[in-house]
Amino acid sequence: VARLKNLLRSDILRLYNTLKDGSYQETFNSILDWKIIVNPNKILQWMLLSRKQLPEETFENCYAALRKLIKPCGLQDQEEKIMIALVALGVNSREIQQKLLQGDASLEKVINFCKSVELANKNLKLLHRENETKRFIDAVN
Incomplete structure (x- = not known):
C-alpha cells in the first residue's frame, strides 16, 4: 500500500486517506472501484526501480529485464547512470554490490x-x- 500511495496524485491521496481502516486488499479494491488511474509512466518507473535479480x-x-523496463520510462539522458545504479543494487551478491558501488565504471564495464x-x-x-566426485571415487577404491 505504501508503494501505491507514492504513485498517487495528491488529490487521489486525499481520497485514499478518507478510506476507513481495513485490510490492504479491501483498500486496494476500493481504489480500483473508484477507477482511479495512476500515471502509467510512474508505474513503469516503479517497476524499473523495484526490479531485483x-x-x-x-x-x-x-x-x-532492466533494459526492457527502462526504455519506456523516458530517462534517456540519465539512462546509463540509472542502469549502473540499478545493476549494482539489484544483483544478489553483497560482495559484487560493494565492488560496483566503490568504483566509477562505465555501464559496459559493470556488465562485463x-x-x-x-x-x-x-x-x-x-x-x-x-573434486567431490573424485574424492568419492578415491574413497570407494
Missing part, C-alpha cells in the same frame, strides 16, 4: 564484471563438484 535468475536475464563474476562462480561450483 531473483535468487536463481542469471545476471543476463535480469539485465535484459557481473557476467565474469557469475561465470567464475559457476565454474567454481563445477570444480567443487568434480
Whole structure:
C-alpha cells in the first residue's frame, strides 16, 4: 500500500486517506472501484526501480529485464547512470554490490564484471563438484 500511495496524485491521496481502516486488499479494491488511474509512466518507473535479480535468475536475464523496463520510462539522458545504479543494487551478491558501488565504471564495464563474476562462480561450483566426485571415487577404491 505504501508503494501505491507514492504513485498517487495528491488529490487521489486525499481520497485514499478518507478510506476507513481495513485490510490492504479491501483498500486496494476500493481504489480500483473508484477507477482511479495512476500515471502509467510512474508505474513503469516503479517497476524499473523495484526490479531485483531473483535468487536463481542469471545476471543476463535480469539485465535484459532492466533494459526492457527502462526504455519506456523516458530517462534517456540519465539512462546509463540509472542502469549502473540499478545493476549494482539489484544483483544478489553483497560482495559484487560493494565492488560496483566503490568504483566509477562505465555501464559496459559493470556488465562485463557481473557476467565474469557469475561465470567464475559457476565454474567454481563445477570444480567443487568434480573434486567431490573424485574424492568419492578415491574413497570407494
